[in-house]
Amino acid sequence: MSTDTLARIASKQEAVDAPPLMTARDVHVYYGKKHALKGVSIDITRENVTAFIGPSGCGKSTFLRCFNRMNDTVDGARVTGRIELEGEDIYAPEMDVVQLRARVGMVFQKPNPFPKSIYENIAYGPRIHGLAASPQDMDEIVTTSLMRAGLWEEVKDRLQDSGTALSGGQQQRLCIARAIAVDPEVILMDEPCSALDPIATAKVEELIDELRGRYAIVIVTHNMQQAARVSQKTAFFHLGDLVEYDDTSVIFTNPKESRTRDYITGRYG
Amino acid sequence: MSTLAEPLPAAPAARRPPTDWKDPAMLARVRRRYRSERIFRSVGLAALVFAVGFLGLLLVTMLQNGLGGFRQTQVKIEAVLDPTLLELGSDRSEEALESANYVAVYTRAIRDSLGSDATRVASASGWLALRERVMADPALLGQTVEIWVPVRSPIDQYAKGRIDPDIPPELSPIAPDQRAAYLRLKEEGLIRTGFNRTFLVTSDSKAPETAGIWGALVGSLMTIAVTLALAFPVGVLSAVYLEEFAPRNRWTDLIEVSINNLAAVPSIIFGLLGLAVFLNTMGLPRSAPLVGGLTLALMTLPVIVVAARAAIKAVPPSIRDAALGIGASRLQTVFEHVVPLALPGILTGTIIGVGRALGETAPLLMIGMKAFIVDAPRRITDPATALPVQIFLWSEDVDRGFVEKTSAAILVLLMVLLLINAVAIYLRNKYERKW
Numbered sequence A: 001m002s003t004d005t006l007a008r009i010a011s012k013q014e015a016v017d018a019p020p021l022m023t024a025r026d027v028h029v030y031y032g033k034k035h036a037l038k039g040v041s042i043d044i045t046r047e048n049v050t051a052f053i054g055p056s057g058c059g060k061s062t063f064l065r066c067f068n069r070m071n072d073t074v075d076g077a078r079v080t081g082r083i084e085l086e087g088e089d090i091y092a093p094e095m096d097v098v099q100l101r102a103r104v105g106m107v108f109q110k111p112n113p114f115p116k117s118i119y120e121n122i123a124y125g126p127r128i129h130g131l132a133a134s135p136q137d138m139d140e141i142v143t144t145s146l147m148r149a150g151l152w153e154e155v156k157d158r159l160q161d162s163g164t165a166l167s168g169g170q171q172q173r174l175c176i177a178r179a180i181a182v183d184p185e186v187i188l189m190d191e192p193c194s195a196l197d198p199i200a201t202a203k204v205e206e207l208i209d210e211l212r213g214r215y216a217i218v219i220v221t222h223n224m225q226q227a228a229r230v231s232q233k234t235a236f237f238h239l240g241d242l243v244e245y246d247d248t249s250v251i252f253t254n255p256k257e258s259r260t261r262d263y264i265t266g267r268y269g
Numbered sequence B: 001m002s003t004l005a006e007p008l009p010a011a012p013a014a015r016r017p018p019t020d021w022k023d024p025a026m027l028a029r030v031r032r033r034y035r036s037e038r039i040f041r042s043v044g045l046a047a048l049v050f051a052v053g054f055l056g057l058l059l060v061t062m063l064q065n066g067l068g069g070f071r072q073t074q075v076k077i078e079a080v081l082d083p084t085l086l087e088l089g090s091d092r093s094e095e096a097l098e099s100a101n102y103v104a105v106y107t108r109a110i111r112d113s114l115g116s117d118a119t120r121v122a123s124a125s126g127w128l129a130l131r132e133r134v135m136a137d138p139a140l141l142g143q144t145v146e147i148w149v150p151v152r153s154p155i156d157q158y159a160k161g162r163i164d165p166d167i168p169p170e171l172s173p174i175a176p177d178q179r180a181a182y183l184r185l186k187e188e189g190l191i192r193t194g195f196n197r198t199f200l201v202t203s204d205s206k207a208p209e210t211a212g213i214w215g216a217l218v219g220s221l222m223t224i225a226v227t228l229a230l231a232f233p234v235g236v237l238s239a240v241y242l243e244e245f246a247p248r249n250r251w252t253d254l255i256e257v258s259i260n261n262l263a264a265v266p267s268i269i270f271g272l273l274g275l276a277v278f279l280n281t282m283g284l285p286r287s288a289p290l291v292g293g294l295t296l297a298l299m300t301l302p303v304i305v306v307a308a309r310a311a312i313k314a315v316p317p318s319i320r321d322a323a324l325g326i327g328a329s330r331l332q333t334v335f336e337h338v339v340p341l342a343l344p345g346i347l348t349g350t351i352i353g354v355g356r357a358l359g360e361t362a363p364l365l366m367i368g369m370k371a372f373i374v375d376a377p378r379r380i381t382d383p384a385t386a387l388p389v390q391i392f393l394w395s396e397d398v399d400r401g402f403v404e405k406t407s408a409a410i411l412v413l414l415m416v417l418l419l420i421n422a423v424a425i426y427l428r429n430k431y432e433r434k435w
């Protein structure tokens, strides 16, 4: 992959100046004694898709999981620092985790649909949060979520089939549809395309582009081209540090840090 | 030079000749691999044949000895249901009908309709059939009815060809005049050998020809119901709590070890515990399915906990992430996603535990479910016995009739086990299909 192509794609990305929806300040994460994330600060906006890049094990997933407190479920994990959603401290005792996770949705690296029908996969979230006023309303939520995730045409005739019977790419879009069905404010995606073929990947990327502006999207990716294609802001992590965070066009054309440049140009190692 | 990390050490530039896949040593290795696979397969097959053979042997023996228990030789009598002889008076209530003097009517009916030599052919407890008939239809009082009653156990054995006719009379369980009477009645067409309904609908009796399995069956089912009602919810909830909610520390480790140990404790010890706690301390009724069920629940609980924990552990963590990730609470995650997926495994474990409990004898003996009880229990606090205990009790009797009944009761127990397993398999498939 030529660096020029990357730069050419990235330079088309224009970051918009906008107020942050989520802010992270001096976030540290420890797994037992292991210091996995070392004082990271970042702003996330609705208008710009944010990409997290960096070598394996540098703490991207760890950081991502701080935004919806999924690290709470990990035994021995400890998070310090401050993360705010619309000015509210999400680690404050009065913050309700269940509601937080509805407002900050997540799509995992490995597609993980429930072993239930396609319909039930989407309807589950809205049901537990009481978002549908009537069965018709629920039908509409399911339909629009599937449409927005670009899956409707493929599954509209078999909504009662099991979600696990879909192909990997379809499953991943089902998971995205499931996440947007609860109408979150932020969607966190952890390598959503790592198990997908190029066509399915393209669909997901298109989808991210369409969802931008409505939801704040953060995507972790190992694919530099993907970061350049879908994001307007890019954060580069290395060994638990946030090395550089800037507009995607800057990171891919004129990074300030030599470590960033080495990683992007593939001179890592 | 990269600023990101140390350069990787250069791979050793080993120069080895290319592998020769046709080398004789290589071919020999392949042959050896095939041979060990063949050996393993034949040993495995042999083990399977061995296991199935033993099972088959058990079943064949039981069928050989026990099938006779489902057949009973009967003799036809004509009974005059005279209310005076029955000492009934004018009272026709159920209690009065139940306690009437059927023995007198029965004795006279045998003498009058069969001849006095027949008294030693017809069963002494044959009046039970009369009572059953009258209780079912009190309008028969005053009339003459024809009724088939069981013959005495040795005659039954003789009729089924289980007594060698050539053994010397002093060794034979039937006296010559008894046999003569039987043969005469048979000649007159008053004898038949047919399906033994009595065995399935009555309870224990001193005479094998009127002994039945019904009381023990009901006792067993009640006991198991109590066991399930207690052990299943408590076991599953404990497992869920331990797996999904409890913190991992020294205390939970200790609990885990204790539960695993408990699953291996001999059942007689649970019997002693039940005796001490339920009977002596809490004063619950002796010999009752309630206490039996509670005692067996103690024994079954650890089995269910261990199986349920394993099943819950086997649910992929990605399902928990998925549910938590869209804002399901922990409770919702556990009960709407994890437990349903673990249910087939939980059910399998439960059935194994219940199957074991159903066949358990020792703890029930300890809490007194071995009494001679002629009525099926109506409530779980009534005195009762259970299938395995009944088998144990009958097996101690030397009467050939009881030997046959023992095997027949074992067949009934096996049928119940089979039924329970079938239900388990059905449930498991039903829930597995939802995946």
Ligand SMILES: Nc1ncnc2c1ncn2[C@@H]1O[C@H](COP(=O)(O)OP(=O)(O)OP(=O)(O)O)[C@@H](O)[C@H]1O
Pocket (backbone or CB within 6 Å): A031, A034, A036, A054, A055, A056, A057, A058, A059, A060, A061, A062, A063, A074
């Ligand atoms: N549950 C855990 N317990 C202990 N250490 C962990 C745990 N999860 C992650 N780590 C450690 O934290 C560091 C960061 O892990 P993380 O998963 O965030 O990396 P990543 O950047 O997402 O890597 P990848 O690109 O391979 O997904 C790693 O060194 C990892 O070993």
Ligand SMILES: [Mg+2]
Pocket (backbone or CB within 6 Å): A060, A061, A062, A190
């Ligand atoms: Mg990761």
